[in-house]
Amino acid sequence: MKWVSQDMDMFLGAKEYVDTAVLPLFPVSFGNDIKQSVAMTEFIQLLTIPLERQFKGRMIMLPGHSYLKNKSKEKLLEEVIVWEKELFDNGFKHVFFVTSDSMWKSIEGELKGGLIWLPSIPLAAMDEGARNNILEDQVKQLLQLFMQKWQEDV
Amino acid sequence: MSKHRVSRRQFLNYTLTGVGGFMAAGMLMPMVRFAVDPVLKASASGDFIPTPQKISEITEEPTRVDFSFEQKDAWYTSEVTNTAWVYKDENGEIVALSPVCKHLGCVVDWNTDKANQNRFYCPCHGGLYEKDGTNVPGTPPIAKLDVYPTQEKDGFLLLGKAKPREEA
Numbered sequence: 001m002k003w004v005s006q007d008m009d010m011f012l013g014a015k016e017y018v019d020t021a022v023l024p025l026f027p028v029s030f031g032n033d034i035k036q037s038v039a040m041t042e043f044i045q046l047l048t049i050p051l052e053r054q055f056k057g058r059m060i061m062l063p064g065h066s067y068l069k070n071k072s073k074e075k076l077l078e079e080v081i082v083w084e085k086e087l088f089d090n091g092f093k094h095v096f097f098v099t100s101d102s103m104w105k106s107i108e109g110e111l112k113g114g115l116i117w118l119p120s121i122p123l124a125a126m127d128e129g130a131r132n133n134i135l136e137d138q139v140k141q142l143l144q145l146f147m148q149k150w151q152e153d154v
Numbered sequence: 155m156s157k158h159r160v161s162r163r164q165f166l167n168y169t170l171t172g173v174g175g176f177m178a179a180g181m182l183m184p185m186v187r188f189a190v191d192p193v194l195k196a197s198a199s200g201d202f203i204p205t206p207q208k209i210s211e212i213t214e215e216p217t218r219v220d221f222s223f224e225q226k227d228a229w230y231t232s233e234v235t236n237t238a239w240v241y242k243d244e245n246g247e248i249v250a251l252s253p254v255c256k257h258l259g260c261v262v263d264w265n266t267d268k269a270n271q272n273r274f275y276c277p278c279h280g281g282l283y284e285k286d287g288t289n290v291p292g293t294p295p296i297a298k299l300d301v302y303p304t305q306e307k308d309g310f311l312l313l314g315k316a317k318p319r320e321e322a
Contacts, residue, residue, distance in 0.1 A: 017257075055260055057257055
């Protein structure tokens with residue numbers, strides 16, 4: 001489900017079936033790595049669309065958390081832990097963070113939720129057909145990951 | 155020279171009727187056009203969308219067919235890709251099923267659950283459907299999968315808008 005009112009009606013009616021929350025993490029920077037942070041954000045945004053469509057009935061795709069890259073790691077971690085706590089407190093059994101920013105990989109251990117890190121691909125330079133194929137491949141791998149996680153809990 | 159002589163009165167009568175008729179038509183045509191407009195619109199929305207699937211290549215095994223079309227959301231037009239599971243039934247008729255689970259809208263897959271061969275499986279909550287799209291009792295879905303109306307053009311498959319089926 002997306003974070004839109006139409007889907008929220010469905011969510012409220014079928015809460016017991018929705019046990020997974022996904023929070024995309026979007027880096028924002030105006031320094032030298034401005035283009036890189038844009039590419040990461042763009043890639044994850046594109047990727048979350050097919051992911052949500054595939055698992056519409058079991059996961060809620062949150063609008064995403066944008067953060068400034070020049071903040072310290074500790075501060076950023078603190079913020080995400082607040083998110084995580086809020087989601088677990090609200091009854092979600094699985095919480096996932098999806099990002100292209102490798103910074104999170106180094107503090108993955110501090111998070112209770114699962115971190116899915118995918119290297120961003122320069123999609124802007126590709127034509128639509130190639131882009132869709134690559135996205136589809138990536139999504140397929142992601143789906144496997146989610147299904148595995150769900151099965152571990154059964 | 156024509157044998158028929160046209161008097162001044164007749165000539166004026168003809169020209170006036172002609173010009174008057176044009177003017178009346180000019181006024182009436184747009185009105186008629188507005189009146190029948192809804193009818194013209196309705197016929198345009200029942201469009202069939204072409205898919206890259208060749209009719210001759212459809213087998214009895216459900217295969218995934220992706221097709222894309224332009225969707226308009228208010229002022230925003232986007233390219234949307236939809237999927238259908240297409241196969242031929244025992245009578246050789248083409249069946250195109252929508253992959254959207256009738257439970258909560260996840261995307262079902264053919265033959266992916268090892269315990270349930272030759273069935274559609276929904277990875278979200280374990281919903282199952284038979285090959286013809288009938289929901290397996292005891293699993294979460296409560297209705298059959300939607301079907302796309304199909305058409306053929308130049309050997310390729312065309313799909314309409316997916317329709318829900320009546321309860322069996």
